[in-house]
Amino acid sequence: MNIFLWHVHGSWTTAFVQGPHNYFLPVDRDRSAWGLGRARTWTWPDSVGEVTEVVAHELAVDLVVLQRPAELDGVAERWLGGRRPGRDVPAVYVEHNTPQGRIDEMRHPAAGAPGITVVHVTAFNELFWDCGTSPTLVIEHGIVDPGHLYTGELPRLAVVINDAERRNRVTGTDLLSRFGEAGPVDLFGTGAERLGGIADLPQHALHAEMARRRVYVHPVRWTSLGLALLEAMHLGMPVVALGTTEVTEAVPPGAGVVSTSVPRLVDAARVLLDDPDWARQMGQAARAAATARYGLDRFLKDWDATIVEVTR
DSSP, rough: OEEOOOOOOOOHHHHTTSSSSSEEEEEEETTTTTTTTOSSSSSHHHHHEEEEEHHHHHHOOOOEOOOOOOOOIIHHHHTTTTTTTTHHHHEEEOOSSOOOOOGGGGOOOTTTTTEEEEEEHHHHHHHSSSSTTTTTTEOOOBBBOOOSSOOOOOEEEEOOOHHHHHHTTTTTTGGGGHHHTTSSSESSSTTGGGTTTTOOHHHHHHHHHHEEEEEEEOOOOOSSSOOOHHHHHTTTTOOOOOOOOTTTHSSSSSSEEEESSSHHHHHHHHHHHOHHHHHHHHHHHHHHHHHSSHHHHHHHHHHHHHHHHHHH
């Protein structure tokens, strides 16, 4: 099938495009947010192509994957030459994010949109978003397994946050100084250098550097479920994580330390830094849990079943 989607979330898209379909991504001259095209820091198969708006007008499309409100509100229709997602061409809306605002006002932008199924990436998202009468389902994340790369040779804490300075309390950037009481913190991610961290790396290089650190810290307060956390678990890293949103589902007992108490998490990070054997044992449990629940094969099978259902 021919699937049309924007490059919005690189790690999620990396897993999604591993399927057996042809994937067409909008591209513009500036490689803007509306025409980013193929990834430059992830490895994607040849089945992923780039299309300009002119080409997209005539492109045969079997499914549109929407991911942002503006795509639903006219951008996709413009790119597809007037074809309306959910009416003229089958469509799903993938919700990557937790809702913002007061609980009673968390209505999803696709709520009630004709012909569109909302696909949540976590059960937490489905619980909190109000999707009205629109059909919903959950397809949990899948990860392209980077392998068990963990060495933990550096007694340091690894954190991965994109745009950490701007997102601050949402991503727990403000908590990094407190985790620094346990040991040195290495921040990775887009824009990390502005906070003294390590500049954005290609995915394979990022994984290699993460795996050298002894502990992965996930200080995020309110995002859906950071894929870097799942990648760290796949690497075989022990994790210390705030027990918010979907984290309590993703990190079972023995695979990490999860709590809403920052002092408890700081203490756990300190102990893990000082006990490489315990860190390694916990990391092995984390990898076993992550590969069992967030494996790529399960993810792609879930998506293929959904694609068949939506396009039939």
